[in-house]
Amino acid sequence: MDHASRPEMLEATPAGIAAAARLLQAGRLVAVPTETVYGLAARADRDESVAAIYRAKGRPSFNPLIVHVADLTQAQEIAAFDDRARALAAAFWPGALTLVLPLQDGAPVAPAVTAGLPTVALRCPAHPVMRAVIAAAGLPLAAPSANRSGAVSPTRAAHVVESLGSRADAVVDGGDCEAGLESTIVALREDGRWQILRPGPIPEARIAAVLGTSSVPVTEGAIEAPGQLASHYAPGKPVRLGADSAAPDEFHIGFGAVAGEATLSAGGDLVEAAARLYALLHQAARAPQPRIAVAPVPESGIGIAINDRLRRAAA
Structure with a gap:
């Protein structure tokens, strides 16, 4: 696509949705409406696609991204569902509930999407346009809000164009979003406990009614979903920085x-370094060497965030 013509404006018609799906399959960025705001969608199984999200938004976020799926079948290829997770999906999907669950071995999700964690945040959205795009692409999609970092979240296609301009490859114009709260995020723990990581449209009482137990307060731990304080993946080996x-x-x-x-x-x-960081720390953790050395990364721009992340990994 000619850079000057971006973003391509697509109608929420079968032809527009098919065009969006082709772009997503090719690793491009497409803004798509959801129940809340427009999301900047990319295929969730490629680090390069995640790098493109970071580049478009203006900085990497080392927060995990929510992965949007078509249905429970697709979700179960990515995460391990127990009876509780299946009950919540039956009650609230499609809809504004995100589940944080254990990542399946070999799940088709890039390490940058999960921020290197053993959990993944999944949602089956209700918006008909987003659902149609996911189905046509045949891929799980990572999709943070379709705006420059720090900017107001976009609730109509024009907002996306104003904020991202040519950084997005296309925008599917599905009209104005309902602009509600972001999804409720629930983490299910293996010991039977559960936690609300982010409150949202589905109140805690309705979730408790399905699960039959009360939630446990969130006190500390790794960031597992958007909206939590940062805490970072460490590879379990000594890490030496600035190593030529x-x-x-x-x-x-x-x-x-x-x-x-x-x-x-x-x-x-x-930007590529930011997207590849978690994947390479995983690779280093699996390597036979007992220690890890990391080459110098410039302390400027996105490098400041990368170095902050590396210092935490080395701590």
Whole structure:
């Protein structure tokens, strides 16, 4: 697509939805209306697509992204559902409930989407346009709000164009969103407890009525969904930063001119580095070397966020 013609404006018709699906399959960014705001959707199984979301929004968010699915069948390919999760899905999907559940082994989700955590946030949306796009694409879609970071959330297609301009490949114009609260986020714990990670349109009492128990307050722990305080994945090995070279017992993560055994970005692209960070920390954690060394990353722009993340991993 010619950069000057972006974003392509698509109608919420079968032809427009088919065009959106083709773009998403190709790894492009498409803004799509949901029940609450327009989401900037990308295929959830590619780090490069997540990098494109970060680039369009203006900075990476190391918060996990909510993955939007067509139905329970697609959801179960990504997360482990127990009886409680199935009961909540039966009661509230499609709708404004996001479930934080254990990630399935081999799930088709890029590590950058889950922020390197063993859990994943899933939602089956109710908006007919978003549902049609997911079905046509045949892919789970990661979709934060379709605006520059820090800007007001978009509730109509024109807002998306004003905020993102040519950074989005296309916008499906589904009219004005209802502009309600963001989805309620519930985390189901393996010991039978459950927590509200973010309040939303579905009140806690309705969830408790389905589960038959009361929720447990959120006090601390890793960030598992949007709207929580940041806490970051650590690889379980000592991490040395600013390493131009590595010792024999270190797995070396490179950047730019420092090649390493694997690289955040051979071309020195900080956005690519941000999207690849969690995947490479996972790779380093699985490597036979007992230690990890990371090449210097510039302390500027997105590099500030990457280095903050690396310092937490090294702590």
